Structure formats: C-alpha cells, structure tokens
Amino acid sequence: MRKFLLRLLVFTLFCCMAGEIIIRVFRLVPDVPQRFVDKTGIQRYIPGQHGYFTRATEPWHINQYGWLGMADTKNDTLISIIGDSYIENMMNPRSCNQGSLLKGYMPDYGFFEAGRSGVSFIEAMEISNFLDSTIHPKYNLLYVSNSDFTESLTNKKRLSDIVQIDLKNNKILVGTLKSPKLKKMLYSCKLLYFLYLKFPVLVNKEDKEKHQHTDASSQPFEEQDINQLFQYCQNHYKIKKTMLVFHPGADKRVIQLASQYGFRTIILDSSQDKRSWALNENDGHWSCYGHSRVAEQVNEQLSKIIIDLKGE
Amino acid sequence: MLFNSLSFAIFLPIIFFLYWFVFNKKLISQNFLLLISSYFFYACWSWHFMFLLLFSTLLDFYTGRKIEAAENIAQRKFWLWLSIVINLGFLGIFKYYNFFIESFADGLSLLGIKINPWTLQLVLPIGISFYTFHGLSYVIDIYKNRIKAEKNFVEYGVFVSFFPLLVAGPIERATHLLPQIQRRRTFDYSQAIDGMRQILWGLFKKLVIADNCAMLANNIFDHPSAHTGSELLLGAIFFAIQIYGDFSGYSDIALGTARLFGIELLKNFAYPYFSRDIAEFWRRWHISLSSWFRDYLYIPLGGSKGGTWMKVRNTFIIFLVSGFWHGANWTFIIWGGLNALYIMPSILRGTNRNNLGIVAENRVLPSAKEFLQILTTFALTVLAWIFFRSINVGEALFYLSGIFSKTLFMRPEISGTANIILILTGFFFIVEWIGRHNNFALSNISKLPLPLRWTFYFGLILLMFIYQGQAQTFIYFQF
Structure with a gap:
C-alpha cells in the first residue's frame, strides 16, 4: 500500500509539473492581468503588465493608464472607446482593435481605448467622466449590449464586484475586488487555473450571468428603471458628446429611450452578414473579421453624427 | 454520480482510504463499508428508488433461502417463480408498460378501434435492468443447485449493489462475485x-x-x-x-x-x-449480458441441441429479447432481429464458432x-x-x-x-x-x-x- 500511494503521489507531482510546463508553453490558458480600484472607484489594470491570451500569437500590454490598446492622447481631437471585453479584445491582435480599425477610417482623429472585462453601462459612464477630466476626449464611444443596462441596477441584483447604481438613493455603488490574493494565486499557477476553467465548480451564478451577452427577447424590459437610469446620466454626465454603440440584437426600446434622453446612438447589425462575427462556436467575442465589420458600421454612422454635431 | 464527474473523483478516494485504512481489519467491516457506500452512490441518483433496490435485494435474498430450504420441487418452483414474477413485474411496469399499452392501442387502431391508452408517467429507476438480472441469476442458480443460498445479508447486498457495477453492469454472477465478497480482501499492489x-x-x-x-x-x-x-x-x-x-x-x-x-x-x-464475423462480435460485445442470455435463456430453451429449427428459433428469441432488454422501442427489437439475421448464415452452416x-x-x-x-x-x-x-x-x-x-x-x-x-x-x-x-x-x-x-x-x-x-x-x- 505504501508503495502504491508513494507511486501515486510521485506520478501526480510529475503530472503537475509537466502539465504546468505544457500549459505555459502552448498557452492553453489566458494570462489574466491584476486589477486595482482607483480613487474614483473605477477598476483598472495595474500598469506595466503583459501576457498572452489563450493560443494568441501577439502579447497584450497594460498601458500607463491601466487599459489595453491605443492611448493616442497627443491628438487634439480625441475619441475615447469604452466598453467591456469586446473592446479590451485580448483574444485578437492589436491591429483588430476598434481603435486601430477606426484610425484607418478617420486618420485625423486620435483614439483612446478603455476596455475592461465585465464593465457595466454605468461604470462605462463613470469611465467617460474620468476620461473627460483627464485626457479630455472630444467624443466618447460606449459599446454596450442589453445586459449592460440591467447589470447597472442594484434593484435587480447587487453585483458586488462591479460599479452599479442604486436608483432609490441615486447613488453610485463602487465595486470591490473579490479575493484578489486568491485570484492572483489562481492565475499564477497555470495548471490550477486550467483545471478551474475545465471544471468551473467555483464559478458562482452571479459571475456566469454577468458574462453573458443576451439578446433582447431574453431580457426583461423595466422601462421605469431604464428611464431613471438615463435620467441620472442626463444629470451627471456629458451625454451630448457620448455615443452609444449598441451590439447586434440590442433592445430597440432601450435604444429609443437612449435617443430620447439625448444620447447619440450607433446600431450594429450583423443580420445581413453571411459570415459570423464571432471568434468561434463557443466564444461570442468578435473575431478580427467581426471587429472590422463593426468598425466599418461605426465609421459610417459616426461620420454622419459628427457632421450633424458640427452643424448644430 | 457519474464516473466522469468531480463528485466521483472525490467519492472514490474517500471510500478507498476508509476501505484500506479504517475498515480493513475484518471482512464484515469491509463489506459493511461497501454496502453503505454503494447505497450512498445509488442515493445520489435517486434516494426514492434506493428503496426499490433494497426491496429487490431483500426479495431475492429471502426467496433464495426459501428455495434452498424447500422440501419439495413444487415449493422450490413456487419461490423461484415468485422471485421471477415480482422482479420482472417491476421491470415490466417501469420499463415496458407504456410500450405494451401503446402498441396495443396502435394495433387496435389498425382495426378501426380507437382507444385512449392509460399510460404511466414513471421515471425508469437507474440500473433496474442490471440489478434485476443480478438477482435473477442468483435465484436461478440456487434453484439449479449451482450455488448455496447466501446467509449473510450484507454480503448478498454487496453482490447486488456493489457501486462500480450497480448502474450499468457488468451483470455479475453469484458464482463469480459472491466468493470474492465472502473472503477478506488484502491489498494487492x-x-x-x-x-x-x-x-x-x-x-x-x-x-x-x-x-x-x-x-x-x-x-x-x-x-x-x-x-x-x-x-x-x-x-x-x-x-x-x-x-x-x-x-x-x-x-x-x-x-x-x-x-x-x-x-x-x-x-x-x-x-x-x-x-x-457477427458470432465473434457477439462473443466480444457486452459479454456479461450475452452470456447471461446464453445461460439463462438460450440453454434452458434447448440451445442448439434440438436440430436446425430449434437453433434458429432460439437464436431469434435471444436476440429479440436482448434487443427488447435495451429498451421498450421497436427500434431495439429490430436491432436485435437484424443481428439475429446477420448471425443466421453461420448458425446454419455451423461456422459460428470458427x-x-x-x-x-x-x-x-x-x-x-x-x-x-x-x-x-x-x-x-x-x-x-x-x-x-x-x-x-x-x-x-x-x-x-x-x-x-x-x-x-x-x-x-x-x-x-x-x-x-x-x-x-x-x-x-x-x-x-x-x-x-x-x-x-x-x-x-x-x-x-x-x-x-x-x-x-x-x-x-x-x-x-x-x-x-x-x-x-x-x-x-x-x-
């Protein structure tokens, strides 16, 4: 029995070591950057980090501002691009980022990308406020999907790790980092993280819900709440310079309300495209092709909006 | 609790540790642990049906002893058939009732008679086909004087419900498994x-x-x-x-x-x-079921001893029953029949054991x-x-x-x-x-x-x- 257990232990250790090496060499799990919560309550990444997404050929880098992607702050006419993991875009080369693609269409403008996985609509608005006070963009482009609005509201469910708004008290609730030390350990030990992703027993329902981009039909439409949310935005943010870029399948009622409150809206449509925008069957994030199609549609509608705004 | 689940990956080492380090001193404690863990394993699927398993085990344990103690052949037959009827009765109700009633209604509708069949909304107890066959082989073997009736319920309980084979076999025989349960196991590297x-x-x-x-x-x-x-x-x-x-x-x-x-x-x-060839395939596929049907159906029906017609008839019977054992659907019966047809040329030419x-x-x-x-x-x-x-x-x-x-x-x-x-x-x-x-x-x-x-x-x-x-x-x- 002793020999059996000893062999089993040694073999397990051998597997762990070999597994760790193979996972690192073949990049079977993504490197996940560490976050911090800044003074304004926004979660950003600790600057200077770099790593690779699963099977990626190009590394990601966290810039001095705590985001990934373009940070062309020298340009006088700057457009900020705010959003979640779609904008963060770790899974594609940097040339497929919205900033890089839009720069190709609009060379006179500078672009600043502020994307972070799990950002809610209200946190995106907070980020726009923060950028307005620091890098002074001319326009803010917020890429949003249906779930971003409901996730912003505490009266549905308090998601403790993201920024939300308590509509009853008109108060922004800052998110807190969940077990950062444990997460750091998990992300550092690649084998452990690999097993965690394969057997997601510890992923709670809250997290699962948070990362799903659902279509309009599956989302309840709480008109009063969304009205209140936009009312709050009208009073606290510069919405005239904020353009909401709605993901394909966004709820038309939300888009309509957003327009009524003064947001400029850009609506993405993938229904006419024979080719899928998604990375693959299991990952709905946009591929390079998807990003290029998005940038094409954004450029088209954004150019019209800018002309309109100049005329006003 | 699936074999490929995390819960089994936790369950197995715990039982392994308890078995070899805590309950390893005596045979009774080893078997007791196996019985408890097997019932726990089954209860993870359905604790309600655990009582059906317990009832089936008690029934066969009791009828087995009664067959052995019977003073004449009529009594032995009575206890044997009681066990067979009740065991197959449960299997029939849970697995085949709806099929028979619906097929009957379909048959009547062909004659222009429409009826609304009264079907049951029952969930099939997991492993019922397997543990029923365990129990049946046990009582038939006692009836045929191949084995003695087990006197220790814990040992018999382990034979029927041993967790690795409980839900999908292999369909064990008392002659093979019971002797192993009756002696204390020592660790073999x-x-x-x-x-x-x-x-x-x-x-x-x-x-x-x-x-x-x-x-x-x-x-x-x-x-x-x-x-x-x-x-x-x-x-x-x-x-x-x-x-x-x-x-x-x-x-x-x-x-x-x-x-x-x-x-x-x-x-x-x-x-x-x-x-x-197909005959070889059936000697190599789901061996425990094929040999079960050979020993408890094909041979009692006369096997291949009664001439060509008998061989053909018995081969068709075991393949059709085998198909039906898999599920209450004509698709399984046709699957069985098709295999019987495949094997027939070699049966008729006597090349099935080539x-x-x-x-x-x-x-x-x-x-x-x-x-x-x-x-x-x-x-x-x-x-x-x-x-x-x-x-x-x-x-x-x-x-x-x-x-x-x-x-x-x-x-x-x-x-x-x-x-x-x-x-x-x-x-x-x-x-x-x-x-x-x-x-x-x-x-x-x-x-x-x-x-x-x-x-x-x-x-x-x-x-x-x-x-x-x-x-x-x-x-x-x-x-």
Whole structure:
C-alpha cells in the first residue's frame, strides 16, 4: 500500500509539473492581468503588465493608464472607446482593435481605448467622466449590449464586484475586488487555473450571468428603471458628446429611450452578414473579421453624427 | 454520480482510504463499508428508488433461502417463480408498460378501434435492468443447485449493489462475485496499479473518444435531411465508435474501480470491432449480458441441441429479447432481429464458432482476408446501430434511405473538429489493436520502462484535458 500511494503521489507531482510546463508553453490558458480600484472607484489594470491570451500569437500590454490598446492622447481631437471585453479584445491582435480599425477610417482623429472585462453601462459612464477630466476626449464611444443596462441596477441584483447604481438613493455603488490574493494565486499557477476553467465548480451564478451577452427577447424590459437610469446620466454626465454603440440584437426600446434622453446612438447589425462575427462556436467575442465589420458600421454612422454635431 | 464527474473523483478516494485504512481489519467491516457506500452512490441518483433496490435485494435474498430450504420441487418452483414474477413485474411496469399499452392501442387502431391508452408517467429507476438480472441469476442458480443460498445479508447486498457495477453492469454472477465478497480482501499492489490503468483507459475512451464522437453523431442524426449519404454514413460510424467508447469505457472504469477494492468483475468487452464475423462480435460485445442470455435463456430453451429449427428459433428469441432488454422501442427489437439475421448464415452452416481465437495472433497486421472480414463485420454492425440510435423505426428507415442515395459517394463535408476526432480515434484503435491480446488495451504496458510508461499516461491525461468532448451521460445508464 505504501508503495502504491508513494507511486501515486510521485506520478501526480510529475503530472503537475509537466502539465504546468505544457500549459505555459502552448498557452492553453489566458494570462489574466491584476486589477486595482482607483480613487474614483473605477477598476483598472495595474500598469506595466503583459501576457498572452489563450493560443494568441501577439502579447497584450497594460498601458500607463491601466487599459489595453491605443492611448493616442497627443491628438487634439480625441475619441475615447469604452466598453467591456469586446473592446479590451485580448483574444485578437492589436491591429483588430476598434481603435486601430477606426484610425484607418478617420486618420485625423486620435483614439483612446478603455476596455475592461465585465464593465457595466454605468461604470462605462463613470469611465467617460474620468476620461473627460483627464485626457479630455472630444467624443466618447460606449459599446454596450442589453445586459449592460440591467447589470447597472442594484434593484435587480447587487453585483458586488462591479460599479452599479442604486436608483432609490441615486447613488453610485463602487465595486470591490473579490479575493484578489486568491485570484492572483489562481492565475499564477497555470495548471490550477486550467483545471478551474475545465471544471468551473467555483464559478458562482452571479459571475456566469454577468458574462453573458443576451439578446433582447431574453431580457426583461423595466422601462421605469431604464428611464431613471438615463435620467441620472442626463444629470451627471456629458451625454451630448457620448455615443452609444449598441451590439447586434440590442433592445430597440432601450435604444429609443437612449435617443430620447439625448444620447447619440450607433446600431450594429450583423443580420445581413453571411459570415459570423464571432471568434468561434463557443466564444461570442468578435473575431478580427467581426471587429472590422463593426468598425466599418461605426465609421459610417459616426461620420454622419459628427457632421450633424458640427452643424448644430 | 457519474464516473466522469468531480463528485466521483472525490467519492472514490474517500471510500478507498476508509476501505484500506479504517475498515480493513475484518471482512464484515469491509463489506459493511461497501454496502453503505454503494447505497450512498445509488442515493445520489435517486434516494426514492434506493428503496426499490433494497426491496429487490431483500426479495431475492429471502426467496433464495426459501428455495434452498424447500422440501419439495413444487415449493422450490413456487419461490423461484415468485422471485421471477415480482422482479420482472417491476421491470415490466417501469420499463415496458407504456410500450405494451401503446402498441396495443396502435394495433387496435389498425382495426378501426380507437382507444385512449392509460399510460404511466414513471421515471425508469437507474440500473433496474442490471440489478434485476443480478438477482435473477442468483435465484436461478440456487434453484439449479449451482450455488448455496447466501446467509449473510450484507454480503448478498454487496453482490447486488456493489457501486462500480450497480448502474450499468457488468451483470455479475453469484458464482463469480459472491466468493470474492465472502473472503477478506488484502491489498494487492499490481492489482491496484492495473485498476488505475484500466480507469485511465476507460476515462480516455469516454471523455475523448465517445463524447467527441457523440457531438458529431448527434449533429448528423438530429438533422439527417441536411446531410449527404456519405455524411450520414460517417454519422453512423461515429455513433458506432461512440457507443463502443462509451460503454466499454464505462466498463473499464467499473472493472478498474473494483480492482482498487481487491475485487475482479466479469470482463464485458474484448475488442469487438476486431471481430471477423457477427458470432465473434457477439462473443466480444457486452459479454456479461450475452452470456447471461446464453445461460439463462438460450440453454434452458434447448440451445442448439434440438436440430436446425430449434437453433434458429432460439437464436431469434435471444436476440429479440436482448434487443427488447435495451429498451421498450421497436427500434431495439429490430436491432436485435437484424443481428439475429446477420448471425443466421453461420448458425446454419455451423461456422459460428470458427473464430474463437484472437485475430492475427502473434502477428502485427491482419491478413487481407481477415481485414476484409473485420471491415464487413464492422459495416454490418454500423447499419444495425442506426436502428439502435434512432428515435423510431421511421427515422431509422429515412436515415438508411439517405445513406443509400446518389450522394453516398460524394466527398463528405466535415469540420476541423471532426478531423481531430478522426486522428484521435485512429490513435485509439491502434492502441486497442496493439493491446488486443490482453485483458484491456493498457494491461501489458507494465513491460515498458517507467519513464516511457509515465509519459504515455501523462499523454493520455493531457489529451483528456485538451480534447475532452462535451460531457454526455453514459448511454447504457438509460437501460
């Protein structure tokens, strides 16, 4: 029995070591950057980090501002691009980022990308406020999907790790980092993280819900709440310079309300495209092709909006 | 609690530890732990049906003792038939009642009489077909004076409910398993290591081969009209590989797990897809069920002793009953009947026992003739599996007509995933071919040097993690 257990232990250790090496060499799990919560309550990444997404050929880098992607702050006419993991875009080369693609269409403008996985609509608005006070963009482009609005509201469910708004008290609730030390350990030990992703027993329902981009039909439409949310935005943010870029399948009622409150809206449509925008069957994030199609549609509608705004 | 679940990965080491370190002193404590853990294992599926299992165990334990104690043949017959009727009665109600009543209603409707059949909304208790057959073999063996009735209920309880075999076999015999339960087990290093190897190979078969093939087969079987004949054929081949990987993988895990507890279970598979004819295939596929039907149905019916007509009749009976055992659906009956038809030429010519040995024994490759025979046998089983996989007969016929259409010779359009699965399946069959002389494919690997062996094990684990398919329930759990 002793020999059996000893062999089993040694073999397990051998597997762990070999597994760790193979996972690192073949990049079977993504490197996940560490976050911090800044003074304004926004979660950003600790600057200077770099790593690779699963099977990626190009590394990601966290810039001095705590985001990934373009940070062309020298340009006088700057457009900020705010959003979640779609904008963060770790899974594609940097040339497929919205900033890089839009720069190709609009060379006179500078672009600043502020994307972070799990950002809610209200946190995106907070980020726009923060950028307005620091890098002074001319326009803010917020890429949003249906779930971003409901996730912003505490009266549905308090998601403790993201920024939300308590509509009853008109108060922004800052998110807190969940077990950062444990997460750091998990992300550092690649084998452990690999097993965690394969057997997601510890992923709670809250997290699962948070990362799903659902279509309009599956989302309840709480008109009063969304009205209140936009009312709050009208009073606290510069919405005239904020353009909401709605993901394909966004709820038309939300888009309509957003327009009524003064947001400029850009609506993405993938229904006419024979080719899928998604990375693959299991990952709905946009591929390079998807990003290029998005940038094409954004450029088209954004150019019209800018002309309109100049005329006003 | 699936064998390929995290809960089983926690359950097994705990029971293993308790078995060898806490309850290892006495036979009674070893058996008591196995009984409790087996009932816990079953209760994880359904605690309600645990009482049905307990009732079935008590019934056979009691009737077994009564048969032995009976003073005359009439009493012995009475207790035997009581056990058979109640056991098959439960099986009939849970598994076959709706089928019979609906088939009866369908039959009447053909005569122009419409009735609304009163069907039952019952969930099939998991493993009922398996533990019922355990119990039946036990009482029949006592009746036939092959064994003595068990006097210790705990030992008998372990025989019926031992958790590795409880939900999908192998269907054990009291003559084989009970003697092992009746003596205290001591830890055997080589047996335990072999058990671990068999579990590893079983998991590979299930997670990598069966679950991946299932995704492809399901996709094709769910939308047959959207596929060409060649793709439909490929779908049927994927299902053939899936069901083998799934069930033999399950059996390997069950046998390997039992070995960790010092118990040897009956072999259930012996490389059936390397069979040279259908008779050989059925000696190598689900062996514990085939031999059960041979011993408790075919031989009592007269076997092959009563001339050609008797042989034909009995062969058809066991194949049809075997098909029906799998499920209450005409598709399973046709599947059984088709296999009976396949085997008939060799039965009539008396060549059904031609291929008793291992194919290409002591050779690396089969001869051209053997290869052709293997291919033909595989093709016949693939066609029969279409009925097994289909929801109803109409769907199976539609699928078959799709295969034998003009598009059969078109190049199939398969995804990149399918290419990887084909490569993995190729690797799987190569390992099985190399290991075909052994109890299971990896049992002879101990002859390799340790670094090579460990690298191979690690490679399998890695493949399991990387190419693990979407988790599917074991197919035979539904039977």
